[in-house]
Amino acid sequence: MLEWTLRTIAAATLLVLLVRAIRPPAAPRSAAVGPAARDRLGALAAWTSAPAPESVVVRMDGAPAPDERDWWRALRGAGSVVRWSAAAPLPALAVSVMPVVDPGTRAAVSVRVGAPAGSLVAVVDAGSPAYPDSVRSAARGGGGGSITLPAAQSGVVATLGATRAMASAPDSLIRRPVLVLGRAGWEGKFAIAALEERGWTVRARLTVSPAAEVRAGGDPPPLDTANWSAVVVLDSSITRQGPAIARYVRAGGGLVLAGEAARAPAFAGLLAGQPGARRPGIAGALVTATPRRALTAMPIARLVPDAVPLERREGTGPGTVGEIIVAARRVAAGRVVQAGYLDTWRWRMGGGDAGAAGHRAWWSGLVRAVAYAPEAGAAREPAGEGPGDAPVARLVAALGAAVPWTESAPPVPAGAPGWPAFLLIVLALGGEWLSRRLRGRR
């Protein structure tokens, strides 16, 4: 009877184990994992073969890698409620890298960083991490900053505290010609020379008389983003092309409104601000470290709300300190830079030995700021284990906003262990064997 009972117990236990093995165990209702990345990945690995909890809180000490983030998103897509929390707020860090659209700047990338206002972000070429640079995010206006680095072959990593972001530049950009429009004069001649000497391909239509214009570079093709990277308007004589230029900008083109061009009625809807009265420059300043102070300028009196000042000028007289001379804004898909300087050619001719180079770089910078240059080829993906270009933003996009951190979140409920059942089977079968031996049976 005893032996029969023990055999029954062993068989029943085996049956229970078999049923448990065949029938999935009931899923735990909720779980919390982390904050160590190893714990989180371990839980994810476990839930590939076992039912995931109905609700999971993922504790983070930093933004997860794209692979892990996608894994959590997949878990969410499979039906679990996945939320995340962090002991301290994760700084919203983002980085983008684009080749510099300036033929005179060889193999450089423009790194733009988004970060909490006033924070200092370390920026480094992933291929040479021993030489970091840094970007101070703007103290106001939502934060952000930019820096130009030599071409980064392996991508750029931005670090703020424990949060890292990584991005790579596309292989190259398509840089198209620049169209210069205006009356024939020294400003046009030297602006064209500056851009050409810097490496831009320039076409020009310069009005010489009501019935004649000089066309440098042949007849220009239609004004659209398939043909032009930017348009430079030199003065207020451009009226007939105004609507076409406005359409071009809204479609993504770049526009530089130089000097009196801002007074042309055709561009009223594109201005970064209202051009003010002319202010004479400071005599003799052309050969100083701030040569543009010597130029007559029309300060931008009132910026439109979405415009950004790019250049303020030291005072040239009472009440002129900090006047905005160059400003930019976006108009639909395009960009506009408004520069209030007049007769910048004087800087090139009379600005000392460095005048020509400075004039070239400044004009090229204006065009670079607005130039439409689509990517050629696909962007290179960051390394798989990299943090991604905007890890916190993408985390929020994937899992929603963070939930409050709780110190005593329930641990992940583990399934009932199998060793007690195994021990019971061993004891039952061992007892049955011992009973038979004591009775002299084999």
Add this chain to the structure above:
Amino acid sequence: MSEFVFATAQYESGDWDSAPLVPANVIDSLARYTSIDVAPTGVIVPLASEELLRHPFVFLTGHLPVRFSDAERRNLRRFATRGGMLFVDDHNHDIDGAFHKTATEELGRVVAPLVELPNEHPLYRAFFQFADGPPATGHELNGWGDNLVHKHLFCAPAPDRLTVLYSNKDYSSEWGYHPDNKRFLSVDNTKFAVNIIVYALTR
């Protein structure tokens, strides 16, 4: 935008002021044929002064031997390097005269050796069309000077522009409406001056 100012170069040697009527006639033609903003009067610019760098187009003429001072050479070199264009006309309308020999030597030393300007150059189509190259002057056609019609102008070229344009056709007399020259009554011979200035302003 600043207006175009016709500047005449004043240099220490020679007779820089031998064609005082040229500026007014050229300015008149510019205003008549084009919409370029042009100052009603020209200016005289000492070749050695910083003032030279405020006028990217400068006219230089004379009859007598030219020998620039060191300051003039230095300033003229800066002028050419930074994008200025110097138009030099030999008022003697000859090929081997004192002005020609000395001026071309000086310009070769200061800027670059002069070479022939092809008659297909864009200068000849910058505004009016001059299919045969530089228009002949009355003095050339009358057989004065070296008794030649010079078929080419000369230049010191730079990429996509001219730093020096040199003529020994005596446009100084042609554009100065010299009493001996009656051609302007039927042919406006200052049209080529318009081309030179339009070219300077656009290239």
